[in-house]
Amino acid sequence: MISLASMCGRYAITTPIEAMREIFDAVGGPEFQPRYNHAPTLMAPVVKTVPIFDKGERTGHRRVIDLARWGLVPSWAKSVDIGNHTINARSDTVREKPSYRGAFRHHRCLVPADGFYEWTTATAEKGGGRKQPVWIAPDQLAGFAEPLFAFAGLFDIWHSLDGTELHSYTIVTTDASPSLANYHHRMPVILDRAGWETWMTGTPAEAAALMRPHDGPFRVHPVSTAVNNVRNDGPRLIEKVDNPDAPPPKPKPVQGSLF
């Protein structure tokens, strides 16, 4: 039996930017290298809406892809340090927390991802508490509508003392859906295409109604612990491994030990 795992603290975003523009009906966004091991504090694409003005009149809005840093830094922060603790925002308190409430009212965005990782902890009798990473992705063969996820995100803009602008984001979390509860009790909020526009441009109440567990269907399989180290990257990280319970490599014997 598997218990507890982590949260959405690592994911993959490898879909080419042109494909993302098409899927999200968005403009902009720089080229970027595919990332199979996207981690907090790194930059990744987010989708936001910006108003369109014509002769001073607001005539509508359009979707734009931007890069932002994972770990939300509120506009009032004195430093980026807070971003180490704001990679996720709990959906049940996001409207009250000082770090998130402003962004929830005015800066909701989509966070594209091909899938995400969780680290499950095997029970003592099975794995002695080792953490096993698993890969979770949309199962299109089983009916998931999109080739990638759109996480519900919030962004903000922070100005450093020298005036540099930092765009940053966080991923909203909720309780795990039934199909993922075996791996962990929390999960990121995933939005279907039908919810994208409302999440970004609806009222706060309308957006809040979208913050609920998505029940897939998902593909889930164990992957190598190579993903643990953020310096590792590449498609092999999401490949299924067959011996997830194999013990970790033995530490090298130390010369001069008592044994």
Place this chain on the structure above:
DNA sequence: CCAGACGTTGTT
């Protein structure tokens, strides 16, 4: 009034 926090995960 000023000073200080402002966050998430998972923990026996």
Place this chain on the structure above:
DNA sequence: GTCTGG
């Protein structure tokens, strides 16, 4: 920025 604690 805005709220809480002292």
Place this chain on the structure above:
DNA sequence: CCAGACGTTGTT
């Protein structure tokens, strides 16, 4: 999320 650091003196 995990990995890795976590300290001081003085020093060409």
Place this chain on the structure above:
DNA sequence: GTCTGG
């Protein structure tokens, strides 16, 4: 144990 960096 706890914080920083990626």
